[in-house]
Amino acid sequence: MPEIKEPNQVLVKVHAAGICGSDVHVYHGSNPYAKYPVVLGHEGSGEVIAVGEGVTDLKPGASVVFEPITYCGKCYACRCGHHNVCRELKVLGCIVDGIFQEYVVMPRSQVYEYDASKMTYQQAALCEPFTIGLQANWRGDVRPGDVVLVHGGGPIGLIVANIAKSRGATVIVSEPNESRLAMAKDFGADYSINPMKEDLDAFINKLTDGEGVNVIFEAAGVPALLAHATSQLSPAGRLVAMTFGKEPIPVNFKEINAKELTILGTRHQYQKFPEVVKILPDHLKEVDEITTHVFKAEDFQKAFDTLADRNSGAGKVVLTFA
């Protein structure tokens, strides 16, 4: 049982934790940032059991979600509001021990309380991927009336689409897997396209009268899609790269200049939890649909295998801790 050692710490009983694609990479040794040995997990929820003497704004019994990152607050990135790319960034379940444990001790600043009458622990565990979707939409500056193209209908692509729709955009999801594509509609996609069956470029041309889409999110992990995006964007368009290839990807700077395009990286999130704990109760239908599998923590091997199995139909896989 971990113990509170500092006055600003809280002891939390973990109840539910989602398995992220990045957990799978850490598990397989293919995450370049991971420091071993490490306890996995950064997407989760739990119940406050005890608080340090310096904590006055949180009581035992409160339901909380976890903030996965810590930062120095002094480096250039921190000074200009990009704490999520701090030079001393530490991420739960990657560089420091994560939350795939029954109990964790954390600084007060790394937990956010939410209204337990509005969502279950299992639902609240999806706050973190929604913060990622919110960060990506913030990076892409998605505005009402924008036409947005999301490549990839995995959990993150669907969440990005869902948030873009709630910001008033017209959303296209492109995804070759038909069962994922079927979900896209429920996540607010106005158009769901299977690019293996339909000519996506022709569709974009027709929909936008040849202007191009305004924002593209690449969440499929296909390098060629990043390279091709500059030709699909409208003037003043934005490309948010949520994936990256192993090799450098050629980019057409002629198009970038001619159309004054913006290419944006996006990594983790900064200060998106306060908003997400408020808005997630409005997205519970989507949260429940995307949570395809729930396993007890002791069945973690089955959970990881399910996530890795392309035929399992897995969306979000969540572990529960008794």
Ligand SMILES: [Zn+2]
């Ligand atoms: Zn994650």
Ligand SMILES: [Zn+2]
């Ligand atoms: Zn910093």
